[in-house]
Amino acid sequence: MKGKYVKVGKKYYSHKSVVRLIECHSDICQNPEKIIRKLAQEKLADAKDIAEAMGISWDGPPFNPKILASILGILCEKSDELTHSEDAELYPVGNGNMVIRYNPKKPKARQNFSIAHEIAHTLFPGYQDQYKARHWSGKFDPENEVEFLCDLGASEFIMPTPIFDMDVKRMGVSLKSLQELSRRYETSIEATSIRMITTSIESCAMMVLSHSYKPEELDKLEREKNQLKLFNGFHWEPPSKKLRVQYFFPTENFSAYIPKYKSIEDSCPIYKVSETRHPYQGPISINISNQHIKFYGEAIILPGTHKRGFGSNVLVFLYQR
Ligand SMILES: [Zn+2]
Structure with a gap:
């Protein structure tokens, strides 16, 4: 394999943004999946403090990623003219500010996930220098390193620890609980099932x-x-x-x-x-x-x-x- 890479278990990570993420957060661990989830949890904890100070409530489920974006100072705009994605795009608008443009014609669960995914891009070091578009929705393709990690981060934003984890512990992993949780959190069946696996203590x-x-x-x-x-x-x-x-x-x-x-x-x-x-x-x-x-x-x-x-x-x- 050419260039820098990091091996975690059976997986290799070679995307320069992922290698940089691991280098910047080596105090957490070497596994970028765990790093991104931890950073998403920390971002949510910060957002809760800011929300309290502003008198905004960030309650759920379901958790609305548009409210999360506004707490974090990211503007969310409906757009029917997305140029690089059919779902959502993250743009810098000067002075370090960011805007998320999203397609309001997509189903609610997909809009939620796409907006959360764009917020997750801001967990990467140097995100302001790279404009990001979500080219596909919720594909969870482990070979597309950055997009897959942003999908994991997005899951953490709208199905947060420890609330979601307690639900899974109480209900167990099954198709029946998958359907119930997907309704409760207003998340897609696919995104919810992956989030259930990330938290399950079952084999x-x-x-x-x-x-x-x-x-x-x-x-x-x-x-x-x-x-x-x-x-x-x-x-x-x-x-x-x-x-x-x-x-x-x-x-x-x-x-x-x-x-x-x-x-x-x-x-x-x-x-x-x-x-x-x-x-x-x-x-x-x-x-x-x-x-x-x-x-x-x-x-x-x-x-x-x-x-x-x-x-x-x-x-x-x-x-x-
Ligand atoms: Zn993306």
């Missing part, structure tokens, strides 16, 4: 799957398609996509690891959920390195992801009980 994991190709398959398909274009009129039928893991997020004590792009067999209950759109609860067996690993699990389709002919994205909780 569990969540993952999101979608019908897709592996990157190397995509490259190969593109090459084949271009070659076939040379033969005019040749009918080209692409091979079918598989249900693959987009990301996997475990608690620290979860002993199995499921890699990105891992495909799921058609006979697995997770696959059936993507086709029938009916939730599933029961045993789930996943073939990892030629070994069938057994879990107890729950799966639902992710709301708003139904694609004609390709099934839906699936959200799964796995438990080692």
